[in-house]
Amino acid sequence: MPQQEQTTDQNVLTVTQLTREIRESLEGRFSGLWIEGEVSNLRKPASGHQYFTLKDAGAQLACVLFRGQARFNTVEIADGQQIQVFGDVSVYESRGQYQLVAQWVQPKGFGALQTKFEALKRKLEEEGLFELDRKKPIPRFPGTIAVVTSATGAAVRDILNVIQRRAPWVRACICPVKVQGEGAAVEIAEAIRWISSGPDSLPTIDTLLVARGGGSLEDLWSFNEEVVARAVADCPIPVISGVGHEIDFTICDFVADRREPTPSAAAEFAVPDGPGILRSLENLQGTLENQVSGQMDQYTRSLEFAFRAFEARSPEGHIQNAMQSLDFLQEQLSAVGKDFLNLQEVFLSDLGRQIERLSPESRLDLFQRDLDHLIGDLNQVPDRLLTQLSDRLEARREMVDLLDPKAVLSRGFSMTFDKAGNPLASGKSVSAGDRVRTVLSDGEFESVVD
Incomplete structure (x- = not known):
């Protein structure tokens, strides 16, 4: 029987201490690893974490994908799936079990697909297929939209719902195709080229939508094939690509005239916001009515002012004023003549009395001549006054004639x-x-x- 070493409190470890030292040792040596294998025993509790076992023919490894990292992964993990996991080896101390804490999950073979994706992207970019000056403008008010997508997926329902809600007058022509799997890329390309040829069975297409819902890189791979990229690039119709979700990018996105993150977003961009346009038109109508009403009020006031000014300058008014002035002058003339005659009568009476007092015939003859002279002057005074009044009246009538519209019309105006x-x-x-x-x-x- 082997002799045991004498134990002391200093060299005895607790289970927790041993497990913790093992954990620290493993975490220090096995971090940042890529592990591949088959998924089994997948569990998804309400916490949002994902627990599964990664195995191959000779061993198995417990794995955990915590909720914070799971929300950044687009791969839907399933039992029997071949995947590659990036993470750190750690120890679950409560069970004394080592495990892989996953940070990223991707399908097996993802690296090869990504390499192929980057190679095709560089090739098409060098050819200039991604250049902005090749991008065709998307019509703002299309009449008919063609949609290349699966006839049974959620994408087509989302697109039709958006069109019905925003612009129900827009026609949507659905061209059903396979969107993943063998032969899908060829179907998509042929559908795009058929629509581009303008067949008689279709109305004039204003915008083409190429769309499908989200998925893994393999699920979206049909839209990364060169045959689809070439068909989109050659399409004379403006193309909107709405493939996958916000984080998904495909070759089709880069070649298309417009990339939207989802099928619904592509439909939103393709058709105008009918209710919004209606609200804008109603606001514009109210503004226009207010402006027209204000202008009409202003024009009405201007017209009333012009009418009053026209009445003030009318010939009838001037004639009436002139006639009134003439009547006033005649009254003044009559009064002046009467006063003058009265004065002359008084003078003659005085003179007659003087003649009667003097009685010489010579004085009588002299006075007679003076009397004749005065009588002549007296007779000329009314004539001069009438002549002056006539001249003033004639001047006023000439002024009235100048203001008469008929006189203006006689000079060639209308x-x-x-x-x-x-x-x-x-x-x-x-x-x-x-x-x-x-x-x-x-x-x-x-x-x-x-």
Whole structure:
């Protein structure tokens, strides 16, 4: 029987201490590893963590993908699936079990597919198929949209729902194809080329959507094939690519005229927002009505002001003023004449009395001559006053004639009125088809605005 070493408290380890030292040893040596194998015993509890076993023909390894890392992985793990896992080896101390704490999961063979993806991307980029100046503008108001996608997937339902909600007047022509698996890439390319040829069985296509829902790199690989990229690049119709989810990128995305992260987003971009446009039009209508109402009020005030000014300058008003002035002058003349005659009568009476007092015939003859002279002057005063008044009246009548519209018309001008009889001062006041009346110096005629 072998002799046992004497034990002390210093060299005895607890289970926890041993497990912790093993953990520290493993974590220090086995970190940042890629492990591949087959998935089994997959469990997904409510916590969001994923527990599974990775195995091959000779061994198995417990793995855990915590919720924080799982939300960044696009691969849907399933039992029997061949995958590659990147992570660190650790020890689950409560069970004394070593395990792989996964950080990233990808299908087996992902590296080869990624290499192929990058090679084709570089090739097409060198050919200039990704250049911005090749991108065709997407029509803002399409009449008909063609959709190349699976007839049974969620993508086609999402696209049709978006079109019905935003722009129900847009026609959607669905061209059903396989979107994954053997032969899918050829079907997709043939559908794109058939639509590009403009067959008689289709209406004029304004926009082409190439779409499918999300999935793994293998699921989306049909949209990374060169045959699909060439068909999209040669398509004369603007192409929108809506393949996968936000984090998925395909060769089809780079070649298309527009890339959207999801099928629904592609449909959103392809058709206008009908309800939003209607709201904008209603707002514009209200603004336009307010502006027109304001302009009409302003024009009405301007027209009333012009009408009052026209009345103030009308010949009838001037004639009436002149006649009133003439009546006033006549009254003044009559009053002046009466006063003058009264004065002369008084003077003659005084003179007669003086003659009667003096009585010499010579004085009588002299006074008679003076009297005749005064009587002549007296007779000329009313004539001079009437002549002056006539000259003033004639001047006023000439001024009235100058303001008379008929005098203006006689010089080659004309006046045009709308159907309500209002004078037109601007060509903006009439529209095509309005009837107008034109007045000339010797008549008038009606016409229709062309």
